[in-house]
Amino acid sequence: MEPALLLDAARSAQRDWATVPVTERLQFVRHARHALARAPVEFAGTVARAERSAADTLAMEVLPLLEAMRFLERRAARALRTRRADRSDRPLWLRGVTATIEPAPLGVVLVIAPGNYPLFIAGVQAVQALVAGNAVIVKPAPGERACLAALRGAFLLAGLPDALFQLTDDSVETASKLVAAGPDKILLTGSSATGRNVLRAAAETLTPTVMELSGNDVSIVLNGANPVRTAATISFAFALNASHTCIAPRRLFVERGVADAFIPALEERLAELAPMPVDARTRARLMPLLSAAASGGATWSVNFDTRAETSPPLLIKNAPDDAALHATDLFAPVLSLRVVDAWPEATHLANLQPHALGASVFGPRGEAAKVAAALDVGVVTINDAVVATADPRVPFGGKRQSGFGVTRGIEGLLELTYPKVTLDNRASFRPQLKRNSKRDEEKILASLVRLLHAGEHRRRSLRALLSAVVRKKKVVEPD
Structure with missing residues (x-):
């Protein structure tokens, strides 16, 4: 039809x-x-x-x-x-x-x-x-x-x-x-x-x-996070649905104090994952992004075959902060990692990204809540990623290039x-329908404004308004 x-x-x-x-x-x-x-x-x-x-x-x-x-x-x-x-x-x-x-x-x-x-x-x-x-x-x-x-x-x-x-x-x-x-x-x-x-x-x-x-979602790992459980959670979310998830973690910031324990745990988890499908269009988009990141000092430990229909997870380290890879929405098994001295640096860089769909924060709840409040995105999860967004009670939507409105x-x-909206006027007293001079209307309305909004002048304004409207006498301007 x-x-x-x-x-x-x-x-x-x-x-x-x-x-x-x-x-x-x-x-x-x-x-x-x-x-x-x-x-x-x-x-x-x-x-x-x-x-x-x-x-x-x-x-x-x-x-x-x-x-x-x-x-x-x-x-x-x-x-x-x-x-x-x-x-x-x-x-x-x-x-x-x-x-x-x-x-x-x-x-x-x-x-x-x-x-x-x-x-x-x-x-x-x-x-x-x-x-x-x-x-x-x-x-x-x-x-x-x-x-x-x-x-x-x-x-x-x-x-x-x-x-x-x-x-x-x-x-x-x-x-x-x-x-x-x-x-x-x-x-x-x-x-x-x-x-x-x-x-x-x-x-x-x-x-x-x-x-x-x-999206091109950020995950932030704070000092005090459980490194093994956090690595397992991020790996699971990253690989969910063969990494074809709009709120999968794509850019990872790790505070320096937890990096030595977390990064090996993450690498071990990623190494256990099977290669994931990458269609021809995505491969064509990804290659120049990887080349540009490599030119800026980025490295990764496995090969990306431009002809293969699948790819193992690519954990990219030391990509420049302004790399186009961080500003592109891709369904591909690519995760960029950067170590930071403290989380304000991470939230600052995250908020500069053009996409603002979701983010995740891992660490002690009090500190993680502060980080979540600083992130300018539609959905933030604390000590979890992706799974919690299936909660039927909450709306889902992003900002900037991640769209607008919610479902x-x-x-x-x-x-x-x-x-x-339906407005039903049942009042019989309608002073606006009376024929008054513009001067009288001005005085009545001025008294009404003072009555409602002028603080210490309200009592005198009330007397003037009652005198003009109810008793139909000439309005006396309050001193």
Whole structure:
């Protein structure tokens, strides 16, 4: 079906869906979650990533997705409630006016899915869009349509109208046509370069977007960190999903006092890892970056074969701080290490990087918390990396070239709504409708300003205002 027709069908279905109470929308989520959980291995098998085992997919995609769905079942109804503005903050001149704010659905949300976590990331975004009252169209990552078709099938079996959750083919051309057709919001998870292209196209229709873009994440190891456990954690996060993780550690700062114990432990862990796939495009991007870093004094202990489809982990030491390697988003098994005298140097260099998605800090909790506060990124983990970001309670998003807006958590749910405000004036006393001279209006308003905001002049201003408005006498300017 042509993108314009897809949008029309989705918009038509969404008008009715928006009137369905949130609690009823969540019934579809619950039924779909239960159905998927009854056959978890089969569901995991719909993800096509060849380098993964079923256990990996269950841990990285199926379980986090189902946890996110259950979180919505528990918390979404409260988050999407219409609220009344607090009367205690109501301006004096609006006495009698009530204000309500409703998180209203946007309409049709387009989700452009990534290839590294094709089920979890797009699945959470699609479910949040539906729970918020939108229709959703998902453009799957190349070769990864089956897993999202399984998710959609579970919703359709639960009774969801098919036009509310539509799945396209996986081509770039289809994505481009859908963006040009003008959905009501676009959620993109991808590289910084892809983000720029989608933003340019979305600008033509003024379509708002959430950009969940790549990172070049920093890890900081403090004096007092457990060197063996920290090395194991960083190695695990670095290798997770064959290093195809946007918040995997890529640049490592180690305080000098722990370096002698930590670096050998890390090298031992990295040496145990199997070579990881590196596609031809990434290899072509990586080679000039490595050459430039080497020219600046960087070294590494294993060879990078430009013709090989896999690579062992590359632990790069002594790369210049301004190396382009530190400013490039790559899905490749490359980790740059630098020893620093103290952590302020590390946070300063980290905050200069163009990407600002995530970071991790290892060490005593009090000191690590100070370091986390100094890092200018979207997500910081303390004494962990990557794994904690699957927490369904928290939003996920970055800054600068890592994008803007958030997905997941309550904040991600509210990203898929807009605040619809209703003001109801029940007051019979409306002095603004009276015919007063401009001079009288000036005196009344000046007295009102003094009454509300002039501190010690408030009492005299109140007498003047009452004299003018209530008793309809001439305003007497306070001394």
